[in-house]
Amino acid sequence: MNFMTRQELFEQIKKKQSFLCVGLDTDIKKIPKHLLHLDDPVFEFNKQIIEATSPYAVSFKPNIAFYEAMGPKGWLSLQKTLEIIPEHCFSIADAKRGDIGNTSKLYARAFFDKEASGMSFDSITVAPYMGVDSVSPFLEFDNKWVILLALTSNGGSADFQQIQIGEEKLYEKVLKKSAEWGNADRLMYVVGATKAEALKEIRKIIPDHFLLVPGVGAQGGSLEEVAKNGMNSMCGLLVNSSRGIIYASDKEDFAEVAAQEARKLQSQMADLLSQYL
Amino acid sequence: MNFMTRQELFEQIKKKQSFLCVGLDTDIKKIPKHLLHLDDPVFEFNKQIIEATSPYAVSFKPNIAFYEAMGPKGWLSLQKTLEIIPEHCFSIADAKRGDIGNTSKLYARAFFDKEASGMSFDSITVAPYMGVDSVSPFLEFDNKWVILLALTSNGGSADFQQIQIGEEKLYEKVLKKSAEWGNADRLMYVVGATKAEALKEIRKIIPDHFLLVPGVGAQGGSLEEVAKNGMNSMCGLLVNSSRGIIYASDKEDFAEVAAQEARKLQSQMADLLSQYL
Numbered sequence: 001m002n003f004m005t006r007q008e009l010f011e012q013i014k015k016k017q018s019f020l021c022v023g024l025d026t027d028i029k030k031i032p033k034h035l036l037h038l039d040d041p042v043f044e045f046n047k048q049i050i051e052a053t054s055p056y057a058v059s060f061k062p063n064i065a066f067y068e069a070m071g072p073k074g075w076l077s078l079q080k081t082l083e084i085i086p087e088h089c090f091s092i093a094d095a096k097r098g099d100i101g102n103t104s105k106l107y108a109r110a111f112f113d114k115e116a117s118g119m120s121f122d123s124i125t126v127a128p129y130m131g132v133d134s135v136s137p138f139l140e141f142d143n144k145w146v147i148l149l150a151l152t153s154n155g156g157s158a159d160f161q162q163i164q165i166g167e168e169k170l171y172e173k174v175l176k177k178s179a180e181w182g183n184a185d186r187l188m189y190v191v192g193a194t195k196a197e198a199l200k201e202i203r204k205i206i207p208d209h210f211l212l213v214p215g216v217g218a219q220g221g222s223l224e225e226v227a228k229n230g231m232n233s234m235c236g237l238l239v240n241s242s243r244g245i246i247y248a249s250d251k252e253d254f255a256e257v258a259a260q261e262a263r264k265l266q267s268q269m270a271d272l273l274s275q276y277l
Numbered sequence: 278m279n280f281m282t283r284q285e286l287f288e289q290i291k292k293k294q295s296f297l298c299v300g301l302d303t304d305i306k307k308i309p310k311h312l313l314h315l316d317d318p319v320f321e322f323n324k325q326i327i328e329a330t331s332p333y334a335v336s337f338k339p340n341i342a343f344y345e346a347m348g349p350k351g352w353l354s355l356q357k358t359l360e361i362i363p364e365h366c367f368s369i370a371d372a373k374r375g376d377i378g379n380t381s382k383l384y385a386r387a388f389f390d391k392e393a394s395g396m397s398f399d400s401i402t403v404a405p406y407m408g409v410d411s412v413s414p415f416l417e418f419d420n421k422w423v424i425l426l427a428l429t430s431n432g433g434s435a436d437f438q439q440i441q442i443g444e445e446k447l448y449e450k451v452l453k454k455s456a457e458w459g460n461a462d463r464l465m466y467v468v469g470a471t472k473a474e475a476l477k478e479i480r481k482i483i484p485d486h487f488l489l490v491p492g493v494g495a496q497g498g499s500l501e502e503v504a505k506n507g508m509n510s511m512c513g514l515l516v517n518s519s520r521g522i523i524y525a526s527d528k529e530d531f532a533e534v535a536a537q538e539a540r541k542l543q544s545q546m547a548d549l550l551s552q553y554l
Contacts, residue, residue: 130426131432
């Protein structure tokens with residue numbers, strides 16, 4: 001089975017001059033109408049998006065909720081989508097899973113064990129609230145990555161993640177504690193682009209880990225700030241854009257327009273790589 | 278659409294003299310071998326378990342990981358299972374979901390909107406780490422329940438949930454904050470049976486909310502302690518047992534033996550109801 005190492009991911013970033021992740025938040029209610037007569041409109045939409053944007057992206061991130069919302073046929077669309085994500089792109093199951101060990105093991109089977117579930121992503125996003133034994137079953141899977149929620153892009157991150165505990169915030173405790181569970185070769189973190197000012201402090205705690213950064217675009221985060229505060233010597237960033245790319249047009253030209261949006265971001269990323277790397 | 282209110286749930290508890298939830302952690306690798314030749318062994322197993330145990334249980338809780346691990350056909354088994362959970366039993370999608378609002382809305386669609394996904398559970402378990410806007414899309418669904426993780430039954434609950442913040446612990450902050458989001462008629466909490474000593478303090482914070490209590494049986498929690506410290510005037514408890522019931526026998530008599538185990542728990546629960554209610 002293929003394992004995309006940190007070094008290989010970095011090679012792709014340098015080669016493509018991009019650290020873009022395209023988020024496949026594919027909602028049957030939002031895709032262009034002309035696709036709806038097809039057998040599997042969601043897969044067809046994803047296929048055209050992936051083909052059009054993969055020259056500019058190093059990663060694709062299906063948001064599992066959108067497939068799950070369609071029942072069993074959504075999971076078939078997801079399986080087929082994963083099959084056509086190119087080998088040189090890092091695949092992320094954005095699933096935010098996490099449960100007691102016995103159950104997390106089954107979630108790992110769902111997203112990593114192709115024989116059991118039909119799917120084998122490179123990585124999965126995991127929620128930290130239940131602690132070490134909810135995360136370790138994912139880390140125990142060989143050659144796979146865990147991407148742990150740290151500081152998310154939404155307003156609700158203030159409710160618990162940003163609670164002050166003595167000298168530090170809860171998400172800083174999450175970073176410190178979980179960094180004992182997996183090193184930068186197997187573990188990444190989610191840090192929202194809307195929290196770019198926090199990235200400097202975060203980099204003091206985890207200088208080497210890759211960060212998956214959502215929240216540029218529709219949610220209003222700044223790519224420039226993210227790169228300035230978050231980039232490390234292996235780039236260390238995967239910046240996600242979903243709606244800003246995939247729904248840039250709802251007409252027949254949607255894939256072409258998505259490619260233009262992806263290229264715009266890639267071009268900004270190339271500048272930032274030359275500036276901060 | 279049917280809505281099981283708190284009062285109706287309490288009526289069922291009184292009628293059956295039980296506050297038992299049977300956890301359907303149905304693993305294709307663990308079910309009796311004689312079922313494996315059938316078209317849908319997981320569904321057949323669940324069907325026999327539900328029929329045999331529903332006289333003694335007020336709730337059934339499919340653990341979503343176990344279905345997800347089988348890919349699309351697992352979701353079909355799950356759909357069919359939900360269809361045969363009796364109307365008078367409270368159905369729980371134990372999914373531990375939670376994401377930014379835009380995405381949680383889709384998870385709610387997955388488990389509550391039958392037209393979209395084929396399934397409409399009474400309730401879903403949700404993880405609190407991402408805060409209010411990750412939980413509210415579930416609460417915005419009419420006539421459905423949210424069951425929020427507070428203090429879980431696993432060892433890893435010590436990592437973050439039990440962190441001391443000034444006078445209180447993180448899970449207490451979660452209880453207080455989230456009790457502003459939904460009242461006891463729409464919101465429940467997960468509190469592990471292995472943490473029964475904490476239930477007294479928890480009841481001071483949320484006297485009225487129902488608690489979903491896993492961890493009796495395989496995980497070692499005490500039913501007696503849970504009832505003593507956690508019961509309120511409407512019972513306020515759903516105690517889950519999964520492996521202790523559904524895997525009590527791996528032979529052809531599995532459903533019969535599961536019924537015996539469920540009846541044993543129901544009988545203890547009847548005693549506890551007469552003692553503490």
